[in-house]
Amino acid sequence: MEGNRISYHDSVRKGYERIKKDGMVSIWDRFEAQGFGGMPDKRCPFCLKGARCDLCSNGPCRADASIDKRGVCGITADGMAMRMMLLRNVMGASTYHYHTEQTIKTLRATAQGKTPYHISEPEKLRSFAKRLGIDSTGTVNDVAVRLCDFAEQDFNKPYDCPSKIVEALAPKERQEVWNKLGIFPGGIYGEMMLSTSSCLTNVDGYYASLALKAMRLGISMAYQSQIVNEFCQDILYNIPRPHKMRVNLGVLDPDYVNVLPNGHEPFLGFAMVQLARKSEWQQKAKDVGAKGLRIIANIETGQEMIQRWEMDDVFYGFTGNWIMQEAVLASGCIDIFVCDMNCCMPIDPLYAEKYKFKLIPVSEVVAFEGIDERLNYIPEEAEKQAEKLLQMAVDNFKERRKSVAPLSGLDMNEAIVGFSTESIVEALGGSIDPLLNALKDGTIKGVAGLISCTTLRDKGQDVHTVDIAKELIKNDILVLSMGCGSGGLQVAGLCSLEAKEFAGPGLKSLCELLKIPPILSYGTCTDTGRVADLIGIVSNALGDIPVPDLPIVAVAPEYMEQKATIDAVFSLAFGLYTYVNPVPTVTGGPDLVKLLTEDCKDLTGGILHVETDAKEAVKNILDHIESNRKKLGLN
Ligand code: SF4
Ligand code: SF4
Numbered sequence: 001m002e003g004n005r006i007s008y009h010d011s012v013r014k015g016y017e018r019i020k021k022d023g024m025v026s027i028w029d030r031f032e033a034q035g036f037g038g039m040p041d042k043r044c045p046f047c048l049k050g051a052r053c054d055l056c057s058n059g060p061c062r063a064d065a066s067i068d069k070r071g072v073c074g075i076t077a078d079g080m081a082m083r084m085m086l087l088r089n090v091m092g093a094s095t096y097h098y099h100t101e102q103t104i105k106t107l108r109a110t111a112q113g114k115t116p117y118h119i120s121e122p123e124k125l126r127s128f129a130k131r132l133g134i135d136s137t138g139t140v141n142d143v144a145v146r147l148c149d150f151a152e153q154d155f156n157k158p159y160d161c162p163s164k165i166v167e168a169l170a171p172k173e174r175q176e177v178w179n180k181l182g183i184f185p186g187g188i189y190g191e192m193m194l195s196t197s198s199c200l201t202n203v204d205g206y207y208a209s210l211a212l213k214a215m216r217l218g219i220s221m222a223y224q225s226q227i228v229n230e231f232c233q234d235i236l237y238n239i240p241r242p243h244k245m246r247v248n249l250g251v252l253d254p255d256y257v258n259v260l261p262n263g264h265e266p267f268l269g270f271a272m273v274q275l276a277r278k279s280e281w282q283q284k285a286k287d288v289g290a291k292g293l294r295i296i297a298n299i300e301t302g303q304e305m306i307q308r309w310e311m312d313d314v315f316y317g318f319t320g321n322w323i324m325q326e327a328v329l330a331s332g333c334i335d336i337f338v339c340d341m342n343c344c345m346p347i348d349p350l351y352a353e354k355y356k357f358k359l360i361p362v363s364e365v366v367a368f369e370g371i372d373e374r375l376n377y378i379p380e381e382a383e384k385q386a387e388k389l390l391q392m393a394v395d396n397f398k399e400r401r402k403s404v405a406p407l408s409g410l411d412m413n414e415a416i417v418g419f420s421t422e423s424i425v426e427a428l429g430g431s432i433d434p435l436l437n438a439l440k441d442g443t444i445k446g447v448a449g450l451i452s453c454t455t456l457r458d459k460g461q462d463v464h465t466v467d468i469a470k471e472l473i474k475n476d477i478l479v480l481s482m483g484c485g486s487g488g489l490q491v492a493g494l495c496s497l498e499a500k501e502f503a504g505p506g507l508k509s510l511c512e513l514l515k516i517p518p519i520l521s522y523g524t525c526t527d528t529g530r531v532a533d534l535i536g537i538v539s540n541a542l543g544d545i546p547v548p549d550l551p552i553v554a555v556a557p558e559y560m561e562q563k564a565t566i567d568a569v570f571s572l573a574f575g576l577y578t579y580v581n582p583v584p585t586v587t588g589g590p591d592l593v594k595l596l597t598e599d600c601k602d603l604t605g606g607i608l609h610v611e612t613d614a615k616e617a618v619k620n621i622l623d624h625i626e627s628n629r630k631k632l633g634l635n
Pocket of ligand 2: 342454484524525561562563564
């Protein structure tokens with residue numbers, strides 16, 4: 001592969017060249033090898049359309065809606081495509097919720113004084129408890145335990161018993177819509193059971209029913225998993241507030257002991273930063289010949305961390321998103337790769353062997369072929385576990401430095417990270433009004449929540465995300481970026497004050513006035529719930545305008561994995577215009593496509609839009625925003 005087909009980022013292309021030179025196989029080569037007839041993008045047409053199934057022994061089956069060819073059991077192509085989508089959604093919801101469970105465990109243990117963490121945001125704890133209808137009086141630790149009890153009870157409610165968390169947090173107008181459609185969810189475990197059971201052979205083969213089940217699962221996931229998770233992490237580790245952060249592969253310096261927490265859960269990462277900031281640990285690194293010990297933020301664990309904690313010479317910077325993983329690992333600068341839930345690749349053991357670093361899973365859900373050593377995260381043992389991990393890294397340094405030539409000359413730049421609802425209000429001078437006024441008077445035309453992964457499906461890493469983001473800001477759409485896509489935009493230099501030069505005149509003037517970038521780093525894909533909460537606040541402040549009528553859209557220019565699919569389904573249930581790319585594997589089901597792209601509008605107000613061309617995609621987004629502005633009487 002070459003140039004832009006590899007990645008938008010020069011540093012990653014350099015990494016790719018090095019991997020090739022070293023005779024290693026990378027994600028880019030493996031992608032090419034999957035293509036039919038030597039064409040990297042050409043794949044099985046039935047798979048591409050979602051019209052295939054191998055769930056039972058009568059299959060694998062293929063379906064063709066144009067001639068009413070069905071699976072052996074009689075399921076249509078629409079049913080096949082939606083059933084597989086729902087199973088993906090269950091995986092996504094389950095993984096989000098796995099993280100939430102760990103957060104609740106951590107908060108509870110912290111409130112009991114058993115972790116190296118403390119409650120950093122007591123005010124947020126009390127105000128969140130109040131919103132949920134929990135007694136917020138008494139000591140901070142008492143409130144935290146009550147919050148954990150309340151959340152766990154809600155997660156465990158049967159699916160037919162309405163979730164109190166959703167009742168307390170979701171906009172009332174949305175709740176009415178969901179009740180009318182029969183998709184108001186119960187507890188998330190029950191919802192996952194309802195969805196999974198429905199997908200068994202000969203249970204629910206009706207695409208529309210499966211789609212509605214996906215939506216109720218999405219709603220429970222957004223409020224019970226995502227919002228609870230992010231708010232509790234704020235309570236523990238700080239509300240994100242804007243600050244500068246070094247980004248890109250140049251943050252890796254081979255002369256330091258480099259520790260990379262990787263995945264989604266920031267617990268051990270924070271514990272390691274706390275330790276590494278002590279002189280005793282810096283000395284240990286110096287004793288083995290290193291200049292010091294650094295914690296380098298990586299992928300979404302890194303994103304959770306950089307949103308909340310400022311950089312220094314120890315917590316040094318952020319590399320990028322998951323597709324650049326092998327470029328990071330091949331840099332010759334890594335001493336330990338600490339793998340929590342999500343985003344560590346099955347190929348990593350081969351890289352650990354070649355580039356001499358320790359590869360340690362720290363979550364029960366993560367495992368690698370050939371790697372036996374692990375340290376499953378236990379909140380009560382976090383400090384000891386962090387010590388062990390740092391020691392492994394220090395012990396690794398000499399051998400790595402002696403035997404692996406580092407990759408040099410990698411780029412480094414700075415991004416402004418750390419936006420959240422609270423910090424946006426702070427940046428606006430204490431009220432959301434300046435943003436609303438800018439929306440009302442047309443200074444900015446609308447807001448896009450860019451919640452995206454990164455994929456090689458039809459372009460290089462982050463190429464389409466950058467194209468879409470640039471096109472949006474050029475047209476005076478303020479972008480809130482989340483997920484791996486946000487990491488891509490940070491590395492691409494678009495989350496900086498200088499990026500205002502790419503913005504249209506209105507957005508540029510707002511950036512100058514408020515000293516903010518045109519793309520606000522709003523966290524990880526887990527922050528989808530947080531952005532829904534912000535949209536609820538905007539809707540309320542504008543006089544309870546229904547969500548579908550707001551000049552706000554969701555965009556996922558490079559969605560990739562199962563978590564992203566449940567985010568998109570939630571976005572549709574929430575009533576948003578939702579742009580996705582690449583084309584999802586549902587196009588073999590014409591009735592399903594019609595439901596998602598046309599009929600959904602009359603159900604929840606959500607619209608799915610699929611388009612591979614960036615300019616065309618943004619043109620459609622602008623048309624939608626303009627029509628909503630007209631509806632609201634805005635110029
Ligand atoms: S569940 Fe139906 S479509 Fe799927 S493999 Fe079995 S018979 Fe074929
Ligand atoms: S779901 Fe997407 S954005 Fe989130 S971690 Fe996975 S690849 Fe990144």
